[in-house]
Amino acid sequence: MSAIAQRTLIEIRWHARAGQGAKTAANILAQAALREGKYAQSIPEFGPERRGAPMQAFNRLSDEPFHMHSGITEPDIVIVVDPHLMDTIPVTEGLKPNGWIIVNTPIPPEEAQERWELKPYKVATVDASAIARETLRQDIPNVPLLGAFARVTGLLSLETLQTDTAQRLEKRFRDRPQVIEANLRALERGFNEVKWVEAKSIEVVTSEPVRVAAKGWKELVEGGIIPEPATSIMYRTGSWRLERPIFDPQKCVQCLMCWLVCPDAAIVLENGKVVGIDYDHCKGCGLCSLQCPPKAKALTMKLEAELDEK
């Protein structure tokens, strides 16, 4: 066993979408850990993407001071804020056997362990989105997941997390104490409602992660030039969507305003008429729905999470 692997350091990786509050949650977690006398880091990862794009955040916790500033590749705990990522991103990559994976999903942990092949890990599930919608009236599932984390790992107490969640929100919502209250309720419900199961097998399939081998510098076109046109089509930004525009052809008056304002050319035209939406590239910004004449109302936005449930 390597010296690094023997260290008593807890490493956590968050998988979420930009806008779901994973970075804030990681910050609250670090702050709470400091309050409990631990040493902690919270590391956000930034890309060019906007709201809805898959992102990661990281935490390190330890009783001893530590100083590394590198990324986390072999976490002890993985927290999945958006359940859709379970099917699109290798969330368990590098996760240590018998480590925790905490998923925001209504599915019970036993079923989740089967469905996503999580047998080597301790699995915890909590319907953080439902809790968030009921308490905060919007799908920001970060805080209930913090509660779940505290309960299953025992690394932090609920009380400390309550203090730090309140403190974190204090600045922004000073004049709206009900928002802070709602978050504290969400935190407590996450703590109380999380369910978990032990690892079923300690055997981890140790196959190397499957990746598309990126080209080395000798093979790449010099100067970072992209030598072919229209490559952005290959970037399926549809997975970033939190809300989905639903098109009703019966109500459409064919004013084409949606087509004009769509930043991703995701309104599909046939013979000059709107026929639907390219969900592979629609990021769910909602501009089309805003522009659709109120009398027509041919485009309405629906939460992806709610559409899934149906």
Next chain:
Amino acid sequence: MVEVAKPLPKVTEEQKRLVALSGNEAQAEAMRQINPDVVAAYPITPQTEIVMQFAQFVADGKVDTEYVPVESEHSAMSACIGAAAAGARAMTATSSQGLALMWELLYIASGLRLPIVMAVVARSLSANLNIHCDHSDVMGARDSGWIQIFAEDPQEAYDSLIQAVVIAERARLPVMVITDGFIISHAVHPVTVYPDEAVREFIGDYEPEVSLLKVQTPVTMGPVDLPDYFMEHKRQQTEAMKRAKEIIPQVGEEFANFFGTKTYGYMELENMEDAEVAVISLGSSCGTVREVVKAMRAQGLKVGAVKLRVFRPFPRDELVRVLAGVQAIGVLDRADSLSAMGGPLFTEVKAALYDILVTQRHTTATQFIPLGGPKVVNYIYGLGGRDLTEEHVEEVFRELLDIAAGKQVEQTWRYLGVRE
């Protein structure tokens, strides 16, 4: 033994014209003959004449160039980048604050691998306001991924600017050709000028592999480049600089064969074969140093000089081969890094020597190198146009000879010609 006759140069002596030109006029003349597709420039002392004369060529219909009179150097380089990305042969010229204002664009030009050629007339940077020569502006750009070629006089400026076009396009890197402000830019020297057609034949037509105007094969230039690819592209850039090390002397030789000139390489040596001490410098001071070497040699003193022509890429191995055998080296810097450890040329020379000496001392070459290698002393001179006199240079050589004779080096770097 059969003597292989060197092929005669393409351009005969009769076809050449010997004229009196200032450094700026020589560069403007080269630009006229190069006839670039686009020139975007902004005037600044002491470079102004280049832009002014070139604008006149445009007005008189002597070039086909699209001339873009921009409102700043930032825009000048931006326009050159746009033009070069579109497949044009683009040129500009600047000095001092102008080069400083271009700073962020310099990196974009080299990062996008655009073969832009720029005449830089070296001048100090403010504060305090000073329009005269030093290399602070050029040294500020030394890590921007541009090839940097120093010209000693107007002839070299003219020749180097023509070569720069070929070097840039072959290396796919931007090139700056540097002359010393006022000392060379405004001083008139004899310059041999070649026929227009010959210059155009030498540089040839520019056919970029990819360009934005090739609409049949569309490409994206300058996309966002995150941690997963950025470093590979920088690795390519450093490889291009390594390749440029081969291209520069290659083009210098082709130029000599074509125009019947001296062969341009990384450096020129004066009495280095048996020199015990040597001075290395950049730009116009090299001529002054050379004269002092000749005078001191007449006294039987074993002094030598290295004129470094190419600062980027830095010809480490070539330079070390020349310097490793001497006992004391004086490095003349016309810029201070303000690092409290000497000027930019000094630190490069020392780093280059260390690398080779340490490696060699552990291998087989011990007998060539005196234990500990040569002593290296730095002299910061000529800031803000302060004159470098022959007396100054002789003072340096005398000190180096003392050091070679065993005198302790008291200061590894000091100012030369400053009032204490």
